[in-house]
Amino acid sequence: MKKKIVSVIFGFCFLVSGVAQAFTPTIPKVxxxxxxxxxxxxxxxxxxGTNGLNFDAKDNLYVTSVAAAATYLVNTDTGESSVYLAPPSGGADDLVFGKDGTVYWNAFFLGKVYKKTPDGKIVTLADDMPGANAIALGKDGRLFVTQCFLGDGLWEIDKSGQQKNRKIAEKLGGPNASMFGPDGLLYTPLWFKGQIIKTNVDTGERNIVAEGFKIPSATKFDSHGNLFCSDTATGEIYKVNAKSGDKAVVAKLSPHLDNIAFDSKDRLFVTNMNVNGVYQVDVPTGKVRPVVEEAKLCYPQGIAVANDPNGDTVYVADNFAYKKIDAFSGNVEAPLNGSSFTNTASISADGNYILMSGWFTNKVQVFDRKTDKLLYTVSGFKVVAGTLMLNDGSIVVAEHGAGDIVRVTDKEGTEKTVVTSGLVSPTYIAPAGQNAIYVTEYTPGRITKVDLNTGEKKTICTGLKGPKGIAVKPDGKIIVVVAGSHQLLEIDPDSGKSKPIVNNLAVGQPGEVRGGHPAYSFTGVAVSNSGAIYVTSDLENTVYQIFPK
Structure with missing residues (x-):
């Protein structure tokens, strides 16, 4: 029997089992x-997405979130959390505490390294280190940082902030969360090589410790000198013999593990960036205890919707994974064939494909909607944003870096044509009838119509405060999410007049990426054939359904 959209306003209070969270969701106003x-x-x-984690001398746990640009203090017994390092500089991928209580961390997207002394003074130690990733202190108190994803290197950082930082190595293969071993060498997992290496930070000499991992994400030692490694691709935690390279699985969790840390009692904790997870792992038994409640969505951005026999199926680019949601039940599924680090989403004109893209990878990925398999990837864009497949199978792509709309007519990405130029921070795309599209331009706050044949541009609406997601209702009216005013607006494409549908949406995650898109997060909107509107909340990790009564 076909499921129908229930025209009832569900309460905005939730009972979360297991772990208490001091959190009250925002209540939108229709x-x-x-x-x-x-x-x-x-x-x-x-x-x-939870990333780095570490303990201070009093066994307080700190958990970082790069995308949220913040670091949190987490109670390991109750799971309650509070902001410790606030945006925009708190977006660490890793942090470490010195013996005097000074905390050192990196701001991954800002390309900076900071320290905060016990008296609260904050000092910038590096300000041109994109992708600053792992951070580690040697026994002698010297500080070291790696670059990964947005860079690839190993540096010694001057803790005073007065001297030039020293580059030790580069092009390592994706050095992630690292730690010094009992032998005084730095042990580092190489994300793109499936290896653990050890480095003499004085000479730069490197040797392979172990290999055969799929994607090793962290290497840490317990107090007895035992080496452990997490594998983000498999969700496994290994105990590794640092001399022979032999490894044994001690626990199996879900994929997307990021970092691990031990407290003073040698209790192992691990993060999972795909579900905002923090877990305690009992090493002898492999038993896993959730510290915080898993989130069904960790950073929803792009969204698409398809009308299926049993109701609407919603597709979400959840930053680290491709997910789909049954709009009736709210059940969230993360297909195993999904891809990592996605940002935006759109659905093709014929409903057979899902398109995802993101400035982090500068790729467009095309999925089969029925099988969820990744069919092909197109690369080589300049800060890619929204994308859309047309009836003929070609793809149009918004490029912030060039201010262009590009049309791609082959699967290899070799046949690219610039449709139009001169757009300012183009963000999302929606169809505008035959051979035309609507584009949101984030910084100037306008919506522009582009003729795909001639490249001619026409301004539809101006004066919007940060427009992001855009879609078209069955009656031809435009729907747009305006992040700066936290609104969902309906716009008449002929007159440009707008009216609010919903105010006070939990949208508009603040953030900054050096060389990235100024919109930072890509709040999305999609409209089903039934007229139901779906909006992602990039602030509170949820999806709104705005339904016609």
Missing amino acids: QDPAYGIRLIVTPSNLGH
Whole structure:
């Protein structure tokens, strides 16, 4: 039997089993009486993907979130969290505490390294280190940082902030969360090589410790000198013999593990960036205890919707994974064939494909909607944003870096044509009838119509405060998410006049990426054939369904 959209406003209070979270979701305000609103996914607030973690001398746990640009203090017994390092500089991928209580961390997207002394003074130690990733202190107190993803290197950092930082090595293969071993060497997992290496930070000499991992994400030692490694691709934690390279699985969790840390009692903790997870792992038994409640979505951005026999199926680019949601039940599924580090989403004109793209990878990925398999990838864009497949199978792509709309007519990406230029921070794309598209331009706050045949541009609406996601209703009216005013607006494409449908949406995650898109997060909107509107909340990790009454 076909499921129908239930025209009832669900309460915005949730009972979360197991772990207490001091969190009250934002309550949107419906302005158009023709609509109601409900959440189809339980919201959460512990960042947008948990990344680094470490303990201070008092066994307090600190958990970082790069995308949320913040670091949190987490109670390991109750799971309650509070902001420790606030945005925009708190977006660490790793942090470490000195013996005097000074905390050192990196701001991954800002390309900076900081320290905060016990008296609260903050000092910038490096300000041109994109992708600053692992951070480690040697026994002698010297500080070292790696670059990964947005760079690839190993540096010694001057802790005073007065001297030039020293580059030790580069092009290592993706050095991630590292730690010094009992032998005084730095042990580092190489994300792109499947290896653990050890480095003499004085001479730069490197040797392979172990290999055969799929994607090793962290290497840490317990107090007895035992080496452990997490594998983000398999979700496994290994105990590694640092001399022979032999390894044994001690625990199996879900994929997307990021970092591990031991407290003073040698209890192992690990993060999972795909579900905002923090877990305690009992090494002897492999038993896993969730410290915080898993989030169904950790950083939803792009969204698409398809009308299936049993109701609407919603597709979400959840930053680290491709996920789909049953709009009736709210069930969230992360297909195993999904890809990592996605940012935006759109659905093709014929409904057979899902397109995802993101400035982090500068790729467009095309998925088969029925099998969820990744079919092909097109690379080589300049800060890619929204994308859309047309009826003829070609793809149009918004490039912030060039201010262009590009049309791609082959799967290899060799046949690219610039449709139009001169756009300012183009963000999302929506169809505008035959051979035309609507584009949101984030910085100037306007919506532009582009003729795909001639490249001619026409301004539809101006004065918007940070427009992001855009879609078209069955009646031809434009729907746009305006992040700066936290609104969902309906716009008449002929007159340009707008009216609010919903106010006070939990959208507009602040952030900054050196060389990235100024919109930072890509709040999305999609409209089903039934007229139901779906909006992602990049602040509270949920999806709104705005349904016609």
